[in-house]
Amino acid sequence: MNAIEIRNLTKNFGEKQALKGLNMTVPAGSIYGFIGENGSGKSTTEKIICGLIHPSSGFVKLYGKDYTDADVRAKVGVLIESPGCFPNYSVWNNLMLQAYNLSIENPADEIRKVLTLVRMEGAAGNKYKNCSLGMKQRIGIAMALLGNPELLVLDEPINGLDADGMRIMREVLQDIAKSGRTVVVSSHILGELEKVATHYGIIRNGKMIREMTAQELNDSCRTFSRLKTENMQRAKSVLMSKYNRVEEDEKGYLRVYDLVKPEEIVRFLYSNGLIVSEIKTDKIGLEEYYIDLMSEKGVN
Amino acid sequence: MQENRISFDSPSFFARLKSMLSVDFYRLFHTPLFYIFLGIAAIIPAMLIGMTAMAGPNGEPATPLFTNVWQAIAADTPIYGFEGIDKYANMNMVFIFGGIMVSIFIGHDYKSGYVKQLFTTHAKKEDYLISKSLTCAFAMASMCIAYIIGSIVAGLFTQTSFSVNVYNLVCAVLGKMFMSLGWASLYTFLNVIFRRYFGISIASSFFFGTGILVIGVGSIIGNTPVLNLFLYGSSVFACLSSGFVNVLICFIASVSWAVVYNVVGSLVLYRSDVY
Numbered sequence: 001m002n003a004i005e006i007r008n009l010t011k012n013f014g015e016k017q018a019l020k021g022l023n024m025t026v027p028a029g030s031i032y033g034f035i036g037e038n039g040s041g042k043s044t045t046e047k048i049i050c051g052l053i054h055p056s057s058g059f060v061k062l063y064g065k066d067y068t069d070a071d072v073r074a075k076v077g078v079l080i081e082s083p084g085c086f087p088n089y090s091v092w093n094n095l096m097l098q099a100y101n102l103s104i105e106n107p108a109d110e111i112r113k114v115l116t117l118v119r120m121e122g123a124a125g126n127k128y129k130n131c132s133l134g135m136k137q138r139i140g141i142a143m144a145l146l147g148n149p150e151l152l153v154l155d156e157p158i159n160g161l162d163a164d165g166m167r168i169m170r171e172v173l174q175d176i177a178k179s180g181r182t183v184v185v186s187s188h189i190l191g192e193l194e195k196v197a198t199h200y201g202i203i204r205n206g207k208m209i210r211e212m213t214a215q216e217l218n219d220s221c222r223t224f225s226r227l228k229t230e231n232m233q234r235a236k237s238v239l240m241s242k243y244n245r246v247e248e249d250e251k252g253y254l255r256v257y258d259l260v261k262p263e264e265i266v267r268f269l270y271s272n273g274l275i276v277s278e279i280k281t282d283k284i285g286l287e288e289y290y291i292d293l294m295s296e297k298g299v300n
Numbered sequence: 301m302q303e304n305r306i307s308f309d310s311p312s313f314f315a316r317l318k319s320m321l322s323v324d325f326y327r328l329f330h331t332p333l334f335y336i337f338l339g340i341a342a343i344i345p346a347m348l349i350g351m352t353a354m355a356g357p358n359g360e361p362a363t364p365l366f367t368n369v370w371q372a373i374a375a376d377t378p379i380y381g382f383e384g385i386d387k388y389a390n391m392n393m394v395f396i397f398g399g400i401m402v403s404i405f406i407g408h409d410y411k412s413g414y415v416k417q418l419f420t421t422h423a424k425k426e427d428y429l430i431s432k433s434l435t436c437a438f439a440m441a442s443m444c445i446a447y448i449i450g451s452i453v454a455g456l457f458t459q460t461s462f463s464v465n466v467y468n469l470v471c472a473v474l475g476k477m478f479m480s481l482g483w484a485s486l487y488t489f490l491n492v493i494f495r496r497y498f499g500i501s502i503a504s505s506f507f508f509g510t511g512i513l514v515i516g517v518g519s520i521i522g523n524t525p526v527l528n529l530f531l532y533g534s535s536v537f538a539c540l541s542s543g544f545v546n547v548l549i550c551f552i553a554s555v556s557w558a559v560v561y562n563v564v565g566s567l568v569l570y571r572s573d574v575y
Contacts (some may be wrong), residue, residue: 028306050420053573062305070316071308074422080575084413086327093330098417100322103315143417150306 001063003028003151004049008244009058011044011206018044020206026184026199028063028150029213031177033197035187035290040208042186043081046155050078062151074102077149079157083140087129087233091120091139094128095146103149114142118172130266134165141172146190152176158192172196192217200286202293210293221289224257225265238272239265310420320423320431328405328435334442337401342444342450343393345372349454350391350453365389369455373448374472374539380518380527391447391476392511392535395483398440398506403485405439406432407498414575415495425569429488429562436484439476466542475550476539482531482554482561483509489561491547492568511535531557 006027011019019041020061026032036042047053048060051068060067062076085094092111099107115121118138121132131139137157146154158169166189173196176183200217202210212220226249229235236254239246245257256265266276284292311319328334349372352365365386370421382388409415416514418428455462483550487505494501517526527533534553537546 047573047575050416052416052419052575063308064309069308069310070422070424071310073420074311075306075308076420078416080416080420082413083415084418086408087331087415088411097323097326100326100422101319101418101421103311103319103322116401147421192478212525 001028005061012054012056022208028182030199031197032184033193033200036203038201046153073151077144077152079140080155085128091126092124096208098146114145118142129162134161152183158187158189194286221283223283224255225262225281226253228277229274235274316427318428324431324435338446343447345451346454353458360398370462372451372503378521378537378539382515394443394447396509397488399509402436403505405503406491410495418573426566429565432488437481440480449533471542471547472538475547478554479535482557484563485558490564492565535559
């Protein structure tokens, strides 16, 4: 069963076409990493899924039902951009409002539960406006979790967070993932997304250019050999004379992307008078895969 | 992966409305705004009655604006055009200040982004409008009561006459309180239309709340019951010579306009992007 099924979705804002026939399939129970550049249409798609804006054409189904149905909407928790909270209310009062909105029977118990999940037990009495950015994002997730939703849509929940905030948020997302809920999470911080996502959708210019599972991503990510020698400049020119793609990475290692055994590279460099001090094989991550994909010609 | 195990319960209209009303009343009672406006509603008649009954700076006797406390609640007879401040300055002013309160109350939904939390759940657009109209009508009716209390206290201090036909007074007060629903619906509608422009919401609420359009027409064509078709006209019709018919007309006008504004407001929200 698919939690979200979108077909031929378009959205026009005046002359500007934000979505151009987007198709998207999110299997139930998956953690779906929704990736794209700024202005690619991620937030527009998420706002449509959440019922905040209307599509110009196409359809959106949540668990096989129209996305506007009240019964299916009751199963969706949302954090779009920033949490919709009243700044002068306490964290508790903001959550209480949402609990009333969702007709939760034991709101106090439920609020305590979600605050614990997002590591905010001690901050219930704080005024929302006095909370840090990281805390506000976690309050947003707590609000989204109220009412035990089946589907969570989280728009950029980790952007702007410091290292500690990001770590806490990753733990929170991993806990949510364990609960079996479907989560659609968009982010620019692909390294973090890679740690939790089971599926990916890559959007560009209002169109979905690729959807895949984490396994498919792993399979399609290129393997490379990463090495260090005493003379990196010479090693690079020597390697480039034989192999098609040799690059220096940000840590100063040389990368050979051709499908070749490390021993062969070591032998080749040795025959050219270069000693390899370190070599290992690795795979490119989501971020590099994404950059590669975006730089491919014809991907529009 | 989870399988097809999700059960969907369709919440009824009343269940949805109850949720939305819970949210709005919780907010109303937890916002200082409501209590500030209750205070304003009490102070206005107190000032009108008290200050105009005071002696002048040189000890000369003042000319009180009202000879009877209840004239601060409603005019003796329905006068739609402008005939002096004493005929105009009565409980209808609550609907002007109520408009500002409603604009701030609803404006905060959009300013804070809370509206995202509302519309991404099972709430429907009509639930939002009905709930806001009812909550704000309650707030304005409460302001009417605060206004009456302020009038009575000021009347006691200034020893202004309290003599009145109780039946007429009760009908006038009930008529005006019934009008709260129509006014609240108008302001809710205006705030939905101008939801992205907080300043325009307040300005438009103030403009319509003054009843200036009806006053203008009334000044030109004179007192005619046709003006009771409008919110301000019906509010004026609830006067100190009111009877059951006046209350009934206020009720019908208020509910009719509430239905119109809620239906049109819902259609606007259904056809436009919420946030």
